[in-house]
Amino acid sequence: MLKSLSMKKKIIENTIPTFLLILFPISLLIGTAVSEIFIIILVIFFFGNLIKKKEWYIFNNKLFILLLLLWFYLIINYLISHFNQNSIFSLRNITFIKYILFTFAVIYFLRDRDKFKLIFFCWSLILCVVIIDIYFEFIFGHNLLGLKSSDPTRIGSFLGEELKVGHFILGFSFLSFGFYLEKYKKKKKQFLTLLIFALLIFASFITGERSNFIRTVFCSLIFFTLLNNLSINKKIIFVIISIFLIFLIFNYSQKINIRYGPQLLNFVLNKNIIQIFKETQHGAHYKTAIEIFKKNIYFGIGNKQFRIECNKPDYFNKEYLWSNQRCSTHPHQIYLELLSEHGLVGTIIILSIIFFYIFTNAKFFFKNKNYIHLASIIFTMSIFIPIIPSGSFFTSFSASIFWLNFAIMNYYSIEKKIFDNKKNF
Numbered sequence: 528m529l530k531s532l533s534m535k536k537k538i539i540e541n542t543i544p545t546f547l548l549i550l551f552p553i554s555l556l557i558g559t560a561v562s563e564i565f566i567i568i569l570v571i572f573f574f575g576n577l578i579k580k581k582e583w584y585i586f587n588n589k590l591f592i593l594l595l596l597l598w599f600y601l602i603i604n605y606l607i608s609h610f611n612q613n614s615i616f617s618l619r620n621i622t623f624i625k626y627i628l629f630t631f632a633v634i635y636f637l638r639d640r641d642k643f644k645l646i647f648f649c650w651s652l653i654l655c656v657v658i659i660d661i662y663f664e665f666i667f668g669h670n671l672l673g674l675k676s677s678d679p680t681r682i683g684s685f686l687g688e689e690l691k692v693g694h695f696i697l698g699f700s701f702l703s704f705g706f707y708l709e710k711y712k713k714k715k716k717q718f719l720t721l722l723i724f725a726l727l728i729f730a731s732f733i734t735g736e737r738s739n740f741i742r743t744v745f746c747s748l749i750f751f752t753l754l755n756n757l758s759i760n761k762k763i764i765f766v767i768i769s770i771f772l773i774f775l776i777f778n779y780s781q782k783i784n785i786r787y788g789p790q791l792l793n794f795v796l797n798k799n800i801i802q803i804f805k806e807t808q809h810g811a812h813y814k815t816a817i818e819i820f821k822k823n824i825y826f827g828i829g830n831k832q833f834r835i836e837c838n839k840p841d842y843f844n845k846e847y848l849w850s851n852q853r854c855s856t857h858p859h860q861i862y863l864e865l866l867s868e869h870g871l872v873g874t875i876i877i878l879s880i881i882f883f884y885i886f887t888n889a890k891f892f893f894k895n896k897n898y899i900h901l902a903s904i905i906f907t908m909s910i911f912i913p914i915i916p917s918g919s920f921f922t923s924f925s926a927s928i929f930w931l932n933f934a935i936m937n938y939y940s941i942e943k944k945i946f947d948n949k950k951n952f
Contacts, residue, residue, distance in 0.1 A: 544572045544636045549649040551931070552699055556657070556685045559923040566629045566927065573632035585631055590937055593880045594627040600876050601830060604869060608829025619921070620830055626930040633934035634941070647706040647899070654703050657696060658730045660684045665733045680786040681735035693736030694918060697743055698906060698928035700727050701750060702935065705902035708754070721765050724751070725772075732773055735786040738916045742909040749905045755896070809859050809916050811849040815842045816858035816867040827870035831921060833857055836867075857919035861911060864920060881907070884937060891940040903936035 547569045554562040577583055585591075605620040637643045664670040664682050676683040676690060684692040704723060711719075724747065731743035751762055777783055804810040815837050819828060828836045836842075837854040844850050858864050865874040885907055892900050910917065910929060918925040 544569055544632075545639075545642045545646065547572075548633070548636060548646045551927075552650055552653045552657075552695070555695060555924060555927060562927050563625075563923055566625055569632050569636075570625060570628045573628065573635055576635070582635075585635060588941060590884070590941060591627075591631065593883075594630065597877060597880055598624050598627060600873060604826065604830050604873055607826055608832060623921075626926055629927075630930050630934040630937070633931060634938045637935070637938055644706075644710075647703065650699055651703040651706060654696065654699050657684060657692065658700075658726060661692065661696070661730045661734060678735070680782045682733060684734075689924075690736065691918065691924060693731055693734040693739035693743075694925065694928065696727070696730060696734075697739050697746070697909070698932060700730075700743075701746055701902035701906055702899060702932070704750075705898035705900070708756075708898040721757075721761070724765070725769060728769060729772065729776070732776065733780075733783065735783070737787065741915055742912060745912060746902075746905045746909050749908075750898075750901065753901060754898075805846055806848045808849040808852055811844075811847045811853040812855055812858045813860055813863055814844055814847055814850075815853045816860070816863035818842050818844075819867040820863070820870070823867070823870055825870045825872050827866065827868045827873055830868050831857075831919075833864065833867055857922070859916045859918075860914070861917045861920050862913060864917075878911070881911075881933075884933070884940075888936050888940050895939070897939055900936065900939040903932045903939075906932045907936055 547565050551562070551565055554565045577585065601620040601623050637646070660670045661682055661684050664674075664676070664684060668679075669675045670682075670684050672685065674683060674685070674687040677688040678690060681690050682692060683690050686692050686695070704727065707723065728743060728747055731740045734740070751757075751765075754762075777787060804813075816833065819833065819836055819842070834854065834856045842850075842853060844853075847853070858867060862874070865877060869877065885904060888900065888904050892904060907929070910920070920926070920929070
């Protein structure tokens, strides 16, 4: 009887973390609260394993120390914040440690190679369903569940009125594509490789999320350039065909034309770019963030505080058409978010840690050439493309996808050091 209970307990301990990781993309589609619960439960199981197996050596490394430094900085950032009476933002800074522990939980649970393959295979299936849903909504005006986007020029897919499915597919598509490339490294699969690449790019394009489409193109170009099992001629042909098809869709789809035409192309082609910038709401966000930074150069106003500070009448600027609507939850540009809320000190700390590991893992990739590793690196890099609008770095949806990719990126460079050299690492 006791043996049977022990076996059941062991099965539960081994199965639930895998199950949570498999369904993690779905939790993001359901809602932030669900994905947060998934992260917390995964961390609990992670600590349960560490306590039972006494595997605390997983924290004995530079990555954990530097991420812990980042967490301590966020607490200090809160304490010196202009709005430190706000307990909600205090809690967010303190609970940020869940992403650090989530990072190590992912590294820990992915070390089982069979479960690793199962998790990535399931992510690929989930991603395929989402991409099919995006094409379905593009054609019929609603998704497979009957959900409609609040903006007719954009696609919400399973996220409905939350128009960020482009960020979702960017966060998982290259990981899934990298998994596929690692599994089928045969030249006879080249046509299927190109087809998947094309479907990925077009799905991002038709969502109407311009910034995420730019990031997708950025990631695709790097991935495509470093893809060894395709000849240069085939790569050139693919790029030409992709550009042709994108322009074809642009010309024959009214909603795509509206989304990318007057708003984006005019911004790029018009000589008076600064004036066009002043006529956009993003321009008003950016200008407000810049002015906030000028007043709080060293430490910013505090994490997640832009939404409060921007209301002050001091930041109204009549030269910006949308200045009355300058307020938002964040400035919609990652560098301006960091500078306005964290100042030079915080921005340098955060970016130094992240860029250090991007650089470290890039060097590791060129030695080992694993395409899943490459996918996680280029996604992490894409979040920090300058100028273009972005989501908030600290928002739960974006943070969950970012730290998942960050964990997978570091899994490849430190996993063997942790588990094969337990005492010395």
